[in-house]
Amino acid sequence: MNPFVKFMASPAGRITRIVAGIVLVALGLLVMHGVGGIIVAIVGLVPLVAGLFDFCVFAPLFGAPMSGPKIRGGK
Amino acid sequence: MTKEEFEQKLRAHPRPVVVDFWAAWCAPCRAIESVLEQLEKEYAGRVDTWKVNADEEIELLRSLHVYGIPTLIAYRDGKDVAKRTGAAPMATLASLFESALTGEPPKKMAPRFADRLLRLGVGLAVISIAVLSGLSGLHWLVAAVGTGIMFTAVYDRCPIWRALTAQFKRTSV
Numbered sequence: 001m002n003p004f005v006k007f008m009a010s011p012a013g014r015i016t017r018i019v020a021g022i023v024l025v026a027l028g029l030l031v032m033h034g035v036g037g038i039i040v041a042i043v044g045l046v047p048l049v050a051g052l053f054d055f056c057v058f059a060p061l062f063g064a065p066m067s068g069p070k071i072r073g074g075k
Numbered sequence: 076m077t078k079e080e081f082e083q084k085l086r087a088h089p090r091p092v093v094v095d096f097w098a099a100w101c102a103p104c105r106a107i108e109s110v111l112e113q114l115e116k117e118y119a120g121r122v123d124t125w126k127v128n129a130d131e132e133i134e135l136l137r138s139l140h141v142y143g144i145p146t147l148i149a150y151r152d153g154k155d156v157a158k159r160t161g162a163a164p165m166a167t168l169a170s171l172f173e174s175a176l177t178g179e180p181p182k183k184m185a186p187r188f189a190d191r192l193l194r195l196g197v198g199l200a201v202i203s204i205a206v207l208s209g210l211s212g213l214h215w216l217v218a219a220v221g222t223g224i225m226f227t228a229v230y231d232r233c234p235i236w237r238a239l240t241a242q243f244k245r246t247s248v
Contacts, residue, residue: 018193018197022197025204029205029208029214029217030204033208038212038213038214042213048197048201049220049224052193052197052224065103065162069163069164070106070161070162
C-alpha cells in the first residue's frame, strides 16, 4: 500500500485533513472574500468532509479503496 | 454443490454458521482473513465458519445471489439472517457473527462518542466561520454544510429522521 494513502487513512492523516479543511474554509471566507474565497472554501470542504467521514478521495488513484477502514484493514 | 444440498447441509448443522465466499486471487478476501480467524476463535463452539471457494462453486454463488467477493452470509437454523459483501472492519464482521448467534439482523453501527464530538465541533466551527464572514450569498452553502456535519453527529437519535427513513424503507420495498 502506498505510504501516502496509509498516512491519510491513519488518525493523524484524518486530523491533518480536517485541520487543513477548516483552515481553507476560514481562509476563503474570512480572509480572501469574493468568488475566489468561496471557491477556496468549497475546495476546503472536500478534505474536511473526507477526514471527518473517514474516506480518502485520492486513494483510488493509488489503487486503494476509498474507505478508510478498508485501507487500514488491507495493511 | 447445489443450492438444495447446501441448504440441507446448513439445516443439519447443529450450530449457526457464517459462510465466507472467497477466492485465492481476491485481495479484499485476504485482507479480512486474519480478522475472520480472530472471530472464529472468539466464537468457537458457538458459531462455525465455512469457506466456499467462489471459483469452484460458481453455480451455488449464482443461486444464492452472491455477485461479489468476499461475501459473508450468516445462517441460523438454515436461514440467512445477515449478508455482507466487501472487506469490512472487525466490528462490522463481528456483527455478522452476532446475527448468526441471535438470529437478529445486524444493528446499524452508530457513530462512536469521539466521532460525535468531532462532528459537532467541526460543524460548529464551519458554521461560525460562515457567520463571521457575514452570511451572504454562497456563504449560506458553507453554513448549510456545517449544519449537515453537525446533524450527522446525532442523526441516529433524531425521531424525525428515524420516521422518515422508516417510511422510505417501507415505500422502497
